[in-house]
Amino acid sequence: MPGTSGRGAGGAADGAAGGGADAGAPGGLRRTLTFRDLLVYGLLFIAPMAPVGIFGTLQARSHGAVTVVYLVATVAMACTASSYAQMVRVAPRAGSVYAYARAGLGEGAGFVAGWMAMLDYLLIPAVAYLFSGIALHALVPAVHPWVWTALAVVVTTLLNLAGVRTAARVGFAVLAMEIVVLAVFVVSAVVVLVAHGAQRGWAAPLTGEGGFSAGAVLSAVSVAVLSYLGFDAIASFAEEAGGGADRVARALLTCLVVAGVLFAVQTYLAALLMPMSAADLAARPAEQGAAFYTTVDSAAGRWLHDLVAVSKAVGAAFAALAGQAAAGRLLFAMARDRRLPGAMSKVDAASGAPRRALLGAALVTLVAAVGAARRDDGLDQLSSIVNVGALTAFGLLHASVLGWFWIRGRRGDRGTGRSRAAGGRAPSVLRHAVVPLLGLAVVIAVVVEASATAQLVGGVWLVTGLVVLTVQYGGRARAGGVRG
Secondary structure, three states, X not given: OOOOOOOHHXXXXXXXXXXXXXXXXXXXXXXXXXXXXXXXXXXXXXXXXXXXXXXXXXXXXXXXXXXXHHHHHHXXXXXXXXXXXXXXXXXXXXXXXXXXXXXXXXXXXXXXXXXXXXXHHHHHHXXXXXHHXXXXXXXXXOOOHHHXXXXXXXXXXXXXXXXXXXXXXXXXXXXXXXXXXXXXXXXXXXXXXXXXXXXXXXXXXXHOOOOOOHHHHHHHHHHHHHHHOOHHHHHHHHHHEOOHHHHHXXXXXXXXXXXXXXXXXXXXXXXXXXXXXXXXXXXXXXXXXXXXXXXXXXXXXXXXXXXXXXXXXXXXXXXXXXXXXXXXXXXXXXXXXOOOOHHHHOOOOOOOOOHHHHHHHHHHHHHHHHHHHOOOOHHHHHHOOHHHHHHHHHHHHXXXXXXXXXXXXHOOOOOOOXXXXXXXXXXXXXXXXXXXXXXXXXXXXXXXXXXXXXXXXXXXXXXXXXXXXXXXXXXXXXXXXXXX
């Protein structure tokens, strides 16, 4: 299909990143998303109260310095946000890291990046749907979790099929509800602290209990960075954002900063109110998962506990809505480039949504989520495998920055020290070398810390993708159509 015309870095990359219909053209995606819409999708996918489920684990691992853990994790993930901001200007296309790796590393690496991101984008929504089903079952025990899970999939899929703007409007209302609940928690926590004081020193969430341990904090950071998975979904809407790549880049960075602030504030207050010490929590791993709820219950009462639980249940379903929308765009982009069945590259004329790609993503997440809901260990099994795909894709993203700005984007400019990839300027050592290398180091460290199950599933998925890629290259070679 014909490539998109463009100027500067974005135009130069279009040939490397592959062709596709112009956004807004007949058969293409429509540029209807505002900055607010992009921010809503990112924050919905992350979830403003994402630390709730892992607060106890991080508090125990970090020896009580849980707020520092999130501050460090935000800085670490800023490297990934920076790399996304660089590459979305290079290849402002649907498909996110798939398009970026194609531009920076070549078609083969692009396929691998898209393949690994698929594991993340298809299964993280399944985890969110399942979490929502379990939480709603706890509130209405007469209805089995798998029924709630399936209902959540159906409702959010219908919203996505109605179009990206419709889904964004509903998502904004849900996000506002989550922010209000978080604000209620913050106000309640401050009132309790003023009236009764803190359970430990005011600096404890920053310094730890009994002394600061850098090793303990870094160990906890490897878990905390997983709270940020999903903000990158913003990049998947590059062809639907009014204002183009600059607006997407700004939304990515803003989303990360806002999430980092929200995470730091809520964990700081919860750590001050936590009735159990970090050492006692570490000795009781079975109580770590509910530690945030235990804190809320003891400090403010059951009413706030239930309010937070309802917010998390509803919020999880709409986090899955954002994830499903991003998955649909990834499948659409790969199908458009003939890496997946071409039927998924069709855009609905009425809604402007890639309906077939969305339905394909919905079907996979429905099977995975409902199947897991019918198992006692379903949530643990799903959760253990979703992260490696995203982290591998992040690693290829950072490699893409290096590949585009220092190698592929400089072809034809040898000896000048300048790069068409950097708009005619020499690449920045900080933005185009130091930051992606630091980001790559963070990704490697987190993958090493991942569970053996996650590493095994990620490895099997990677090998499967390489087999598919080899078969595709074989078919293209016979047809004389392989490009590097």
